[in-house]
Amino acid sequence: MSRRRFLAATGAVSLGAALAACSGDGGSGGSSSAKPVSQADMDKAMKTPTELTFWTWVPDIQQEVALFEKKYPAIKVKVVNAGQGVAHYTKLRTALKAGNGAPDVTQIEYQAIPTFTITDSLLNLAPYGASALKDQFVDWTWGQVSGPGGEVWAIPQDTGPMGMLYRKDIFDKHGIQVPRTWDEFAAAARGLHKADPKVYLTNLAANEPAAWHGLLWQAGGKPYATSGKSTLSISVDDAVSKKLGAYWGGLAKEGVISTDPGWTDGWYAGFNKGKYATWLTAAWGPSFLSGSAKSTAGKWRAAPLPQWDAAKPVSGNWGGSTTAVIKSTKNPIAAAMFAQFLNSDPASAKMFATKQFFFPATKALLADPSFTGDAPAFYGGQKVNQVFADISDTVSTSFQWPPFLDQAATDWTETVGKSLADRSGTVAALGSWQSRLTTYATKQGFTVKGT
Numbered sequence: 001m002s003r004r005r006f007l008a009a010t011g012a013v014s015l016g017a018a019l020a021a022c023s024g025d026g027g028s029g030g031s032s033s034a035k036p037v038s039q040a041d042m043d044k045a046m047k048t049p050t051e052l053t054f055w056t057w058v059p060d061i062q063q064e065v066a067l068f069e070k071k072y073p074a075i076k077v078k079v080v081n082a083g084q085g086v087a088h089y090t091k092l093r094t095a096l097k098a099g100n101g102a103p104d105v106t107q108i109e110y111q112a113i114p115t116f117t118i119t120d121s122l123l124n125l126a127p128y129g130a131s132a133l134k135d136q137f138v139d140w141t142w143g144q145v146s147g148p149g150g151e152v153w154a155i156p157q158d159t160g161p162m163g164m165l166y167r168k169d170i171f172d173k174h175g176i177q178v179p180r181t182w183d184e185f186a187a188a189a190r191g192l193h194k195a196d197p198k199v200y201l202t203n204l205a206a207n208e209p210a211a212w213h214g215l216l217w218q219a220g221g222k223p224y225a226t227s228g229k230s231t232l233s234i235s236v237d238d239a240v241s242k243k244l245g246a247y248w249g250g251l252a253k254e255g256v257i258s259t260d261p262g263w264t265d266g267w268y269a270g271f272n273k274g275k276y277a278t279w280l281t282a283a284w285g286p287s288f289l290s291g292s293a294k295s296t297a298g299k300w301r302a303a304p305l306p307q308w309d310a311a312k313p314v315s316g317n318w319g320g321s322t323t324a325v326i327k328s329t330k331n332p333i334a335a336a337m338f339a340q341f342l343n344s345d346p347a348s349a350k351m352f353a354t355k356q357f358f359f360p361a362t363k364a365l366l367a368d369p370s371f372t373g374d375a376p377a378f379y380g381g382q383k384v385n386q387v388f389a390d391i392s393d394t395v396s397t398s399f400q401w402p403p404f405l406d407q408a409a410t411d412w413t414e415t416v417g418k419s420l421a422d423r424s425g426t427v428a429a430l431g432s433w434q435s436r437l438t439t440y441a442t443k444q445g446f447t448v449k450g451t
Helices: 015-021 039-046 062-071 086-098 110-117 130-136 139-145 168-173 182-195 209-218 239-254 265-272 285-292 332-344 346-355 384-392 405-422 426-443
Strands: 050-055 075-080 105-109 162-167 224-227 231-234 278-282 300-304 321-325 447-450
Touching (some): 050 086, 050 332, 062 332, 105 332, 110 321, 110 405, 130 332, 162 168, 162 384, 182 239, 209 239, 209 278, 231 426, 239 426, 278 285, 285 300, 300 384, 405 426, 426 447
Parallel strands (some): 050 075, 050 105, 231 447
């Protein structure tokens, strides 16, 4: 599950490096206005003996690959695990810069896409028929993989809409109703910790920029926006961000939420020992928690995130990935068809949900009773998939990522994250984060617009 964390792995790229990293055009066009590939050419390519190299960290993905190879027996796919997180993206950038050794197809997280589109490294899949798949996927996911000119840079594979897992036994013991708003959540946090100082309503990990971005997404934040390849808007200390900073920084300063670092022994112990009454997490969280906190089986339930405006339910996303084609591929048709098949073929998409326990990106699976009707005993028989399927429809389509995600993550941890851990000055820390990112982006050659 760690791959769904906010990976500080997609290295920053200067404009000069961007030009150096650009590879051959692979026969592709740069926008959706590129001439569509003819059906005759596609049919010919799919019957021509070809080997594709596919970099992915997904366990046992050969099962899904086998479905593609069965349909297109002339095409063989060599699956390579080039690493996860830092290792994966570093190897990919190195190969792109060298001009050789890059895969035909690669796994890539939503937040990493801008890092590779700005270097012109991804094949536009629109001329290969990918645009026709738009309506099969959850709306916000298509917004993450498509460009302003109708380009399609990748095909969604899985997602992480955010919700709240909560300990029903702790809620019942202390008479806590499931919070519908963040005001109710704050009141419950204060009441619970006063009643039992050993228990916190939640833990907001001070080393987890992914969770912050997901909550910022839910709050309506628009921290990053890129225009062309040289103009970038950075707004991580605007009014929405400051509202978030004042809220969480205030609760941390009061001591009514914990800020333990995530993915540590102490953090795991916190779930097993009842230190945290909720986990604000993503749709992959239920599967993760059922394996990591087995001693609490039957005590958890799922609900949407509390809302800033209860009349307008919204959520953010944390995690998930896509399949992209590298522009330098010598087999663009076969590679593009593989990326599309892997994530849109009903059998393959369902296999990801049932074998790897990925949360689906396709509308069909999110409406499939065999998926939404699952009622795990760990969650008291609640249909948890249905809860998160409903949440998925409320994720905003307008959130964007910067082309230097590693820097954004590092700077958040050293400013905002540190303020949460120190229980001091989170709103002021947002200003430091904004300043550091602006300085960094300017040095990389961007023209920066900020708050």
